[in-house]
Amino acid sequence: PRPVKAPTGSQLHCKGWYQEAALRMLCNNLDPDNGENPDELIVYGGLGKAARNWDCFDAIIKTLLDLENNETLLVQSGKPVGVLTTHTAAPRVLIANANIVPHWANWGTFHELDKKGLIMYGQMTAGSWIYIGTQGILQGTYETFAALGQKHFKSDLTGKIVVTAGLGGMGGAQPLSVTMANGVAICIEIDPSRIARRLEKRYLDVEADDLDAAIAMARKAAADRKPLSIGLCANVGDILPAMIQKGFIPDVITDQTSAHDELNGYFPAGLSFKDALTLRKSDPDTYKDMALNAMADHVRAILEMKDKGAIAFDYGNNLRAQAMKKGVDNAMDYPGFVPAYIRDLFCKGEGPFRWAALSGDPKDIKVTDDALMQLFPKKTKMINWLKMAQEKIEHMGLPSRICWLGYGEREKAGKLFNDLVRTGKVKAPIVIGRDHLDCGSVASPFRETEAMKDGSDAVADWALLNCMTNVASGATWVSFHDGGGVGIGYALHAGQVTVADGTDEAEIRVTTVLRNDPGTGIIRHADAGYQTAIDVANEKGVKLPMINMHGERP
Amino acid sequence: PRPVKAPTGSQLHCKGWYQEAALRMLCNNLDPDNGENPDELIVYGGLGKAARNWDCFDAIIKTLLDLENNETLLVQSGKPVGVLTTHTAAPRVLIANANIVPHWANWGTFHELDKKGLIMYGQMTAGSWIYIGTQGILQGTYETFAALGQKHFKSDLTGKIVVTAGLGGMGGAQPLSVTMANGVAICIEIDPSRIARRLEKRYLDVEADDLDAAIAMARKAAADRKPLSIGLCANVGDILPAMIQKGFIPDVITDQTSAHDELNGYFPAGLSFKDALTLRKSDPDTYKDMALNAMADHVRAILEMKDKGAIAFDYGNNLRAQAMKKGVDNAMDYPGFVPAYIRDLFCKGEGPFRWAALSGDPKDIKVTDDALMQLFPKKTKMINWLKMAQEKIEHMGLPSRICWLGYGEREKAGKLFNDLVRTGKVKAPIVIGRDHLDCGSVASPFRETEAMKDGSDAVADWALLNCMTNVASGATWVSFHDGGGVGIGYALHAGQVTVADGTDEAEIRVTTVLRNDPGTGIIRHADAGYQTAIDVANEKGVKLPMINMHGERP
């Protein structure tokens, strides 16, 4: 155990704030208050790590402490491999995690390379040093459940029961998101420590002793139209069939176990938690096979609930594709959350804008929250969210905030934050980044780019153009990963983090990056034929050579 | 037919030389004197294209003509999709070609996406606008045959017979390379127009009427210790077994058909050239199956020749892996050319440095050749090559030159060329780029990264770090592709092109890019444990955090 804490305050340890920001955010990803299993350098999402091993972590820190303002550190799968002289306007760190030549890009090869010490799984924000705890996903999850309520019930989730599983780094956001939307949630989780943690952080209201108790509590709360989240320590694969047998069909069924990783992310039904952990090490092949079969049954149960009236959607963990491997040919009969609820936001360049206060002082986040509400007085949904967040969210590690902002808005917010630093309204620079799950940054046919209008789900050029754009625009660090969310081989995605340190240079960098980064999202969706994206491009002057630049469309 | 010629001279058509260079080099790739099949926008290597279609070509040209000096054009698989405001030090064009999410990255999905008009195969220098005709590969091929002679015969190829196939964009360099090394070559090619073209360009000496004539001519030339290259119009799959039957075993056997593409690159034995072309369109599935089976027999024949004493090596066209699909389990019994002959050069940061004179005047290349010989008076191999090139190579399209230079040397050459432009010794700016087949830019387990010391053949993080490094260092255009040489899914690789226009800014950009680009090659090979690369890093001050920066190795 090596507890890591990010340095805080307005004192520099590095030769500039850009390096300092990278150092603090790397440490913050491994802060036991923030990351899920920092002892093994795991931040979230199964195996998602911040550095390859502790030697690499130490070497990254040392190198950042020495890094000049015209140098760039190269990080290959969590290992610092080189330092190049570039120039002051270049990124300070360039990161590539878990990328494998496509023909070999699968978990089998990944684990072989991992055993040889040659690679690391970075998930999305783990290996790109911008994880901000469950708040990061809370906002996305809240928006999703809110959009679901609006679409299917023309209201919020009052009186409705959601069943889901997984209370990990991301999944842990589900209970609070549902209750924020006034609904009732039963959350099945096999690891008792995860339940304890969500109770302690107030993301989860209560724990039920068994399934009957959970159902009774849920039915009562729904009848009373009261929000309530209920944890149930069990294997979801045992529970769903039991629910069906008891005639209990929820209004909404989804899942956030780490199904994308059949070895380290999912527990096969029928085994105890402890036996499963032992089998993982002693006989991984058998384990993987059991897990995939269990996922197949899991999806069959979801499909049955759907047939019986539940709204089913996939929450981006690749469960459906895994089940297809074991013969569930109709697994895709229920949609992913992106085409169902998120795509329309992407067409406007909206995505998970987030920031952290390097000072470590929660008051700095309060200042940014308030300034943002003043800057966008008409964005009532955003204002509601920020108020709710101020009230309900405990900071984990460095104080931080997230809210989805669209094309044009992100740039304005970035300038605003830089001004707050410049004028001393906050005590130290602000770091601005995002999840890789964004409008322009990701190619992931089972999640973000599922069912694209033009059939371009699997085209990954877009993610690469986003990556190169962020480097060219002067982001402070840029990353490119394989496998976030849905597992190795199933997604390619880019991340960027940019520091507002109050200087004129930072203003240029922050506004350039925060314009162009979502700009590639507008371009990607316009090219795919989404009219909303074309309209936004025309309105806001995003130049599209084959659409709006040279007169008529050729 | 739409013959394209690059504009020449010192007059600008665009708003700056960086845009102008991109425009001219794109046109140059499609110049009928340079590209292989410009009517279909095909530059070389089977399907390797410069733009997705003629509408896209026109739109790229229009957009480059308008592009401001602080703008960046995004090109997605040969289509111009967006223009972003970046800054003057950023690349002018960012290109991503044929990248597909790994799980779907195969020819099947590629062709489906291609039919929908969503993707383009860029090979390496086709889609990244720095193809310079067969000279590009001539140097590499010459170096390879020279190294082979040195390694196996302790001399050049005097008195030795090489048998190979394919006289396409790359393969066409084989006959001249072998004769430059004083050897004898029999080159089997099924397409008569390819043979005619190589004869006309003086890359090929003579054509034989049939196999017996070819063997007789080869034997006589070898006995006389005279260099000679002989074309034979036939299918290699029919010829190799016939050679074996006749008891003719060459000294060296290799192949450069476009075997990586079983539909558009390889002709199955037993079919006439015309019948094969018809079958490709009428029944592609049958065609592909026949081609793969023919490749299996082809490899079996190579293995038999090897058993009988020939030196066999794979020339980077994925023939061995294709044969394995049809059961030739021991296809990998003969090595690829990289581990056999090239890896050691990569460890020194050496790679295919190339440049073109935007003036269009061959005298400009003469000036650069002479200046380079003065700059490096001790590089006798390079000097020999440049003299031979001046004598034997006809320019195809814009006058250009290639020679392999190492870490440190490329940077010096770039500064030299920028000085030549500044002082008016050449008439217009010089474009400096390279093939993607370079020390740091590519992950390709069947070619450039075959049999890496640490087993990291398939790790693709390195190619991405190279790509991001080139963007961060200020290259004029940067590209990232899937599938060059070995086919979709088998390789990921980055390209860069940087313009020396004689300004101070260009000097900074050129030297930064030409230092860091091969720098990532030193880093990649040092990390893999190659002592030569570690020595070069230590000698030349390439910073390696875990190796030479913080005292002892942790």
Ligand SMILES: NC(=O)c1ccc[n+]([C@@H]2O[C@H](COP(=O)([O-])OP(=O)(O)OC[C@H]3O[C@@H](n4cnc5c(N)ncnc54)[C@H](O)[C@@H]3O)[C@@H](O)[C@H]2O)c1
């Ligand atoms: N919704 C989104 O936007 C979104 C975004 C990113 C990722 N995801 C995906 O959601 C999944 C969960 O992410 P995470 O960070 O929470 O992962 P995690 O590994 O931290 O947590 C997964 C949890 O599921 C539990 N679990 C596994 N199998 C179980 C079973 N059979 N029954 C009950 N509990 C079980 C584990 O004990 C663990 O607590 C991942 O696949 C992730 O990629 C979703």
Ligand SMILES: NC(=O)c1ccc[n+]([C@@H]2O[C@H](COP(=O)([O-])OP(=O)(O)OC[C@H]3O[C@@H](n4cnc5c(N)ncnc54)[C@H](O)[C@@H]3O)[C@@H](O)[C@H]2O)c1
């Ligand atoms: N050595 C290297 O450094 C290197 C570099 C890059 C690529 N390559 C690979 O070499 C291959 C050739 O490249 P290219 O640009 O010359 O391709 P190309 O498509 O231009 O030419 C291939 C030639 O092979 C001929 N051919 C195909 N099947 C044949 C058969 N069965 N018998 C006789 N002739 C046949 C075709 O008619 C064609 O002329 C490609 O796979 C390429 O990727 C090698």
